[in-house]
Amino acid sequence: MATLGQLERSVMDALWDAPGTLEANELRDLLAAADGQRELAVTTVLTVLGRLEKKGMISRDRSARPHRWRAAGSRAEHVAELMHDALGDVGDREAVLARFIGRVTPEDAAALRRLLGERAAS
Structure with missing residues (x-):
């Protein structure tokens, strides 16, 4: 991207x-x-x-x-693609994810939990 x-x-x-x-x-x-x-x-x-x-x-x-x-696409699609590309360029993805999660707001953390739960259920 x-x-x-x-x-x-x-x-x-x-x-x-x-x-x-x-x-x-x-x-x-x-x-x-x-x-x-x-x-x-x-x-x-x-x-x-x-x-x-x-x-x-x-x-x-x-x-x-x-x-x-x-x-051609939405703002959300663009940002998600940027995030995916950035994550794909690192060797230790878990460390990057942990660092990212450590900086999200409580509201964003709740949204992530809900979205991951929906994904696991489908």
Whole structure:
């Protein structure tokens, strides 16, 4: 799973939060509003969209002009894949899991117990 740069992450956040597809100009406006900074050039947004498409993170609807973009998967799927990839790169997975569990909140620990229980039951 590819890691994302800051602008790529901002674009993905906007696409994940959108109820449907977005045009590059709409994304540019959302990014400017979210950051409270100067607007990006639409060519910059299109470059980032092209990179994200090559990474398989987004898809483009080419049937209309201007093209419309959407996330290929959910935010949760992306984060889970990052966690899985990180865990796969270490030699002592149990030590990493123990360290991770030692830092979770009581609420997250309860959610993990419940989810593991559901998995064991199925």
